[in-house]
Amino acid sequence: MNTDLIQSEISDGILTLRINRPDKKNALNMAMYQALADGLKSADSNDTVRVIMICGGEDCFTSGNDLTDFLSAPPTGPESPVMQFLMAISEARKPIVAAVNGLAVGVGVTMLLHCDLAYVGNGATFQMPFVNLGLCPEAGSTLLLPRIMGHQRAAELLLLGEVFTADKAYSLGIITKICPDKDVFATARNRALQLAVQPAAALRLAKDLLKRDYAPQLRETIVEEGKQFVARLKSPEAAEALQAFMQRRKPDFSKFS
Numbered sequence: 001m002n003t004d005l006i007q008s009e010i011s012d013g014i015l016t017l018r019i020n021r022p023d024k025k026n027a028l029n030m031a032m033y034q035a036l037a038d039g040l041k042s043a044d045s046n047d048t049v050r051v052i053m054i055c056g057g058e059d060c061f062t063s064g065n066d067l068t069d070f071l072s073a074p075p076t077g078p079e080s081p082v083m084q085f086l087m088a089i090s091e092a093r094k095p096i097v098a099a100v101n102g103l104a105v106g107v108g109v110t111m112l113l114h115c116d117l118a119y120v121g122n123g124a125t126f127q128m129p130f131v132n133l134g135l136c137p138e139a140g141s142t143l144l145l146p147r148i149m150g151h152q153r154a155a156e157l158l159l160l161g162e163v164f165t166a167d168k169a170y171s172l173g174i175i176t177k178i179c180p181d182k183d184v185f186a187t188a189r190n191r192a193l194q195l196a197v198q199p200a201a202a203l204r205l206a207k208d209l210l211k212r213d214y215a216p217q218l219r220e221t222i223v224e225e226g227k228q229f230v231a232r233l234k235s236p237e238a239a240e241a242l243q244a245f246m247q248r249r250k251p252d253f254s255k256f257s
């Protein structure tokens with residue numbers, strides 16, 4: 001699946017994957033997930049790539065999964081592009097650096113949990129509205145968020161699905177550093193350049209050891225969340241939420257129990 005909505009470039013040992021669909025707030029469709037998954041997988045076997053960088057645009061990282069795809073081309077199982085992407089990013093052996101400006105919604109937040117360094121603009125906002133959409137959290141977030149911040153703070157983010165600021169993301173421990181918006185890409189790129197000249201095998205080993213105690217459980221959680229997510233897409237609650245988004249109205253869940 002080829003798409004120019006993900007721009008990919010290798011320079012100075014860094015593979016940069018740029019999400020580029022500004023007219024849809026960088027919503028990720030199937031072809032984009034596949035391109036991201038392919039890029040991440042190819043980085044692992046390409047010796048010229050020492051670091052991976054993921055970024056979006058100046059005012060939007062990504063608004064998450066394309067909601068129209070949820071209706072017209074929902075993910076069906078482990079081979080779906082979204083699951084390939086989640087497995088590739090969560091099991092990547094090389095370091096991943098994220099540069100985040102503007103909106104980060106849904107998988108735009110949960111993918112950061114798999115990045116090693118995440119540089120974020122002071123105007124960025126975050127939201128994980130999975131429950132609000134009648135769905136369930138994904139990308140291993142039900143394991144990783146409580147591990148990072150404890151159950152109560154993770155539950156607040158996931159059960160209420162409210163928008164939160166870069167300051168809150170930093171204080172909760174899910175990003176590395178807040179920068180002025182205009183400096184985010186340069187800061188992330190400089191850090192990636194620093195990583196690119198570190199000894200590659202030692203870097204890979206350190207990353208592997210950092211994740212060693214929870215890696216098997218992470219894979220299992222991503223698979224279980226994925227199964228539940230696919231089932232939830234067929235629920236009346238999700239149907240109401242998705243229709244409400246298309247019709248630009250508030251959803252009404254009062255008739256479901």
Ligand code: COA
Binds near residue numbers: 105106107
């Ligand atoms: N999937 C599909 N299309 C999306 C999208 C998404 N996740 N996010 C934005 N878009 C589209 C809008 O439908 C709109 O398309 P149109 O111009 O053809 O009508 C365009 O992008 C601009 O979005 P708009 O809603 O007008 O911008 P906004 O600044 O008012 O709001 C968001 C931006 C991201 C807050 C809002 O679009 C939104 O809530 N999107 C859904 C986010 C979401 O729930 N993601 C999934 C998480 S699992």
